[in-house]
Amino acid sequence: MARTTPHDPSPADPAPADAPPPLYRRVADQLLGELRDGTVPPGERLPGERRLAEHFGVSRETVRQALDVLRRDGLLTTDRRGSHVALPGPPAGSAAPLVFPVGARAAEPRTGDRATVVWGTPPPEHAAALGLVPGRPTLMHHYTSATAAGNGRRTAVTSFSAVALAEVEELARYRDRADGIACAQLRRAYDWMRRAGLTLHHRDTITLQPDTASVRVVRRVHDQYARPLEITDLLVDTRQDALVYEFTLPAAG
Structure with missing residues (x-):
């Protein structure tokens, strides 16, 4: 009588229905x-x-x-x-982060919002605030928001410092795709900075623009070592709009 040996399923054989997943x-x-x-x-x-x-x-x-x-x-x-x-939305049970940039209308993008990033030369005021050599390029974020009726327009330009790009990997990886065309929502930028171990100090300067119905907000952010991280220049048309700041402070202890 011929001897037979048990057949070992090959990788091509279908797994039994009750087999545990790999x-x-x-x-x-x-x-x-x-x-x-x-x-x-x-x-x-x-x-x-x-x-x-x-x-x-x-x-x-x-x-x-x-x-x-x-x-x-x-x-x-x-x-x-x-x-x-790449899961959508914030993690379950987490506190809503401080939304970037200053003046962004809501926690999630909406129709009429446009955000892009470029690798370019910042305005002289930004370069000075960030300690950059004049003419040296950096990562810049452009944000525009307008209502369906076209009023309440907001425009913001942000420049990031060399410190921010060196310390915050999520920001640094945008350099290779900073073409000024593709949408680049950086709404979690402040949360990324905090998770990189940076304590954020915000200083907002709000001024009325003479002879216009606009408000200019300049936000400067530095870390616990007084190193500049970013500067944002926001212009808000206030004829049909309101600028609202919302802060959440953690409980003591």
């Missing part, structure tokens, strides 16, 4: 659950593969396969600086 899929599901809980907020960078492998107790190859799953599902984006969370 390890990389389980890691992908666990990671997605943590992202939805706000472990890493939307738009921010994931820890490296080695740290994730240690966190889940698996190999880096398994982590790499799990990240591929989330990337194919559109839940992660990857560039030369790493993988970034």
Whole structure:
């Protein structure tokens, strides 16, 4: 009688219906659950593969396969600086961050809003405030907002310092796509700075523009070491609009 040996399913054989999902899929599901809980907020960078492998107790190859799953599902984006969370909205249960730039109307973009970034030479006033050599380019953010009727227009120009670009990776990675055309909402910029370990000090100067119905707001932000981070120049048409500042202070203790 001929001897037979048990048949080991090959990778091409379909898995039994009751078989557990592969390890990389389980890691992908666990990671997605943590992202939805706000472990890493939307738009921010994931820890490296080695740290994730240690966190889940698996190999880096398994982590790499799990990240591929989330990337194919559109839940992660990857560039030369790493993988970034692409889940929409703020993390569940988190406090609303201070929205950038000064004068932005709402926590989420709306019709009539336009925001882009360019790598260019800032105005002399901005260069002086940021300690930049005259003529030296930097990352600049342009914001425009108008109501459907065309009134209440707001325009803001922000220049970031070399310190901000060196300390805040989420800002630095915009340099390669600062073409002045593609939409670039940096509404979490202040939150990114705080998560980079920077304490933010804001100084807003508000002046009425002579012979116009406009208000100019100049915001300067520096960190705990008195290093300049950004300066924003906002112009608001106040004929049909109101400029509202909203601050949230954490409870003591």
